[in-house]
Amino acid sequence: MPDTRFIDPSIATWPGEAARLLGGRCDGCAVVTFPAPKGCPACGGGDVSQVELDPVGTVWTYTVQGFPPPAPPYLGPASPDTFRPFAVAYVDLGSVLVEGPVLGDPSSVRIDDPVRVVFPVLGQDQDGNDVVAFAFEPIEEGSHA
Amino acid sequence: MPDTRFIDPSIATWPGEAARLLGGRCDGCAVVTFPAPKGCPACGGGDVSQVELDPVGTVWTYTVQGFPPPAPPYLGPASPDTFRPFAVAYVDLGSVLVEGPVLGDPSSVRIDDPVRVVFPVLGQDQDGNDVVAFAFEPIEEGSHA
Amino acid sequence: MPESEVVIVGVGIHPFGRHEGLSGLEQGAIAAQAALADAGCAWPDIDVAYGGSVASGAADSLVSILGLTGVPFVNVANGCATGGSSLMAAFDALRSRQCDLGLVVGFDKHPRGAFNADPALLGLPDWYAEAGMMLTTQFFGMKLRRYMHDFGITEDALARVAAKAFRNGERNPNAWRRKPITEEEIRNSFVIADPLTQYMFCAPAEGAVALVVARAESAPAGSRPVTLRSAVLASRRHGTFEVFSPSLSSTRAPSPSVFAAQGALEMAGVSVSEIDVAQIQDTESGAEIMHMAETGLCADGDQEALIMSGATEVDGSLPVNTDGGCLANGEPIGASGLRQIHENVVQLRGDAGERQVPGEPRVALSHVYGAPGISACTVITA
């Protein structure tokens, strides 16, 4: 029977209300990288500890993906009928900038917009399982994260 | 219906009793190469004329292929049951030394042995056609080529 | 303290574009023969050769077409910096070995469509491609969007850069795209990665370029040398913004282009204000704009006024990508960096015809940049 699975269990604590992205912090120089690297790209050090990333941040830069990514490997809607342009952004989470899709109207995304990490269904894999990935969702002005 | 075809019509005048291998002679420096090259490997000249190679020569060096060549691409007998070690030689045809299999008992081949070019069936292609290739055959002492 | 000056004595190009029935290697041989003829020497005179292609096989296979002379021939595989790296190594060989003549060659023949990449080969996780983020075009859009925000570059400037490329291509018989396109058409073409449209992006293509280099005292009689003052390569540092990065450091570092350009100017003993003509990496319109500042040709943000006032046109005060760049020539990766140097040599010789920079340009800069974060720059002088 088809199931629901996370796209890569090593990159987040999904499932759960308070799911978080997982990065790696270098024990030597404290630089944070997502996903957790084998060795630190900043200092070459080999000791990296897992760290939960802040769930809220701001858009540092963005673009709009105008055409369907090649599928496979893309698991989202990729046919001319189902594809809709979507925004992709680097989101400044304080310790690190993480790249991810931004939900909602791509034409409304702006630099410095506040966003939070969410875990929506991206699409289906070959076996018919729903595949959950991470994305960012705009935080409405006046709402409380 | 399966047919008989030559492995590459550009390299010999097969069929016929007097079939010959076809090389290329450089119009500039007269160096002969087999098969005919696009440009002369000796002088870089671009003008190369087709030339029929002498059908008899002598073994310049040889080895014995001890294991079945990977099949495909090899078209000869390649299963453990059907493979028999065979000799391969460079044969000095005067104008050029040509590499080819030597028919007969591989353990009896020696440098300077006289040989002639022949066109035996090598094996079958995917469509069941007999594929004819070239090889060299020892010339018995006392016989006339 | 250079002991020997190195000069470029011959240039050869096989036109860029699409060439049915001609392999990348064959285009490389045509370019090499043209460069040898331009230098007034022959293939057996060459003491050392460096070259490469990304998709068309080993460059040293050229010996089977050019002739088996015994020449030491080193294949270089540095992506977009293949030409620049080859030239750097040949430059060093001539100076270190006191040998006379070297050949540098780059060629390629890519299939149509975007360059595709396998995440595993690049050390990236599968989810990165599955989630729709493994597209080079997104990187270009995002690097540019931040730059426009920080330094006030407009979409008008993006369209102007592309329109200039096609106008310059029209005047370049070796270019692929030789029809002008209006800024309106460019802006209204399909949006690939906002703010970049289809006509603001270069496409994979075919082509080949070769250079004959010599120690100055060994330049063939009758050749028309220009001096290769420097060739410098730099790779990325931690904190730069590169393609295919699931995350970026919270602290930023200057691009490798900054160090390659500074190094090339310093080695050449030339100040950036002396540059008369520049060929810089324009994978898309915004790259030309950002690279103008990264190479030091102007300050961040000054591009808008320079471009809109026409300064980067062939007859402007700072001509950039006079041969139409990657936008008009397409990008055969192994050949693209050497195409820039070919154009700079043609400009310094005064041979550029309709696209000749006026006023006898004497100092030229070239700059390439590509994955995984490498840049190569050269300075040549008349």
Place this chain on the structure above:
Amino acid sequence: MPESEVVIVGVGIHPFGRHEGLSGLEQGAIAAQAALADAGCAWPDIDVAYGGSVASGAADSLVSILGLTGVPFVNVANGCATGGSSLMAAFDALRSRQCDLGLVVGFDKHPRGAFNADPALLGLPDWYAEAGMMLTTQFFGMKLRRYMHDFGITEDALARVAAKAFRNGERNPNAWRRKPITEEEIRNSFVIADPLTQYMFCAPAEGAVALVVARAESAPAGSRPVTLRSAVLASRRHGTFEVFSPSLSSTRAPSPSVFAAQGALEMAGVSVSEIDVAQIQDTESGAEIMHMAETGLCADGDQEALIMSGATEVDGSLPVNTDGGCLANGEPIGASGLRQIHENVVQLRGDAGERQVPGEPRVALSHVYGAPGISACTVITA
């Protein structure tokens, strides 16, 4: 007239063999870190890097493990001569640019079984493979058979060469094959390509080697430098006998190894009689024998007596392949040439332990040879 002497100040090796779960690149990083530690310097000190692999990806990807320092890193792709070509280019860079420290690295990880080749990629017709002639082993058998005929080399000598390799491998902790095999076992093993048997051939393998090179005046304090006197590359001339040749010219020319060795000796200002230890390409037993003459170490035909008298043993008058060569180490193509130089450095330092050449060797030659007819030679001195 070398302006600056170049020295090797650090060597590092990842053992050759089979290493489940460790990529070629990771082995390369281990070798690089070992070479840096041996030199007493750190990765950020390196001013220029050259390296390559045939089957394990771009060498400059090492920066993502070693650190993003901005170093210019050039990938070289010259098959068996990848290591030698990289060393040559680094040598030239140090001398031409007056920079201090360079890294040269080679690594590879090949699948089990023979190297397979696609005829089209090599410019060969399909019939050549269909007729059963596209096997490297045939080339080795045929080149050797003619040589044995012309110069009186026996099958006893072939077996003796392989037995020596495994004996030397036994005394080399970094070798893959470390068990002696008797000459009888070697002769009686499966006949791959008469006169060559299974134990006379090397096999594809895994491993990595790195060297740190410096201008003599910049050698790190406390390092133990040996002098890199020359690094020379040569490609084939018309008339040589190379692998995958449907025909050979009726006139013969000397192998590229002859020119590479002559060039390396000449550049080093060393006569062949001064060589105390040599590492030469031994893809199979006969190659070691033929390359002894091609490199000038002896006259054609003299090998038989030298080998049978023990002259090429570790304690002989002309020690050859003291680390067990390709036969005992296997062949990770990108690393193989640098393994030879690693062994020569270890011998000149007197650090070779059980396999140490007696009498304080002072001059060492290395030689690689491979498809499509290229050879690289180096001379180092204590």
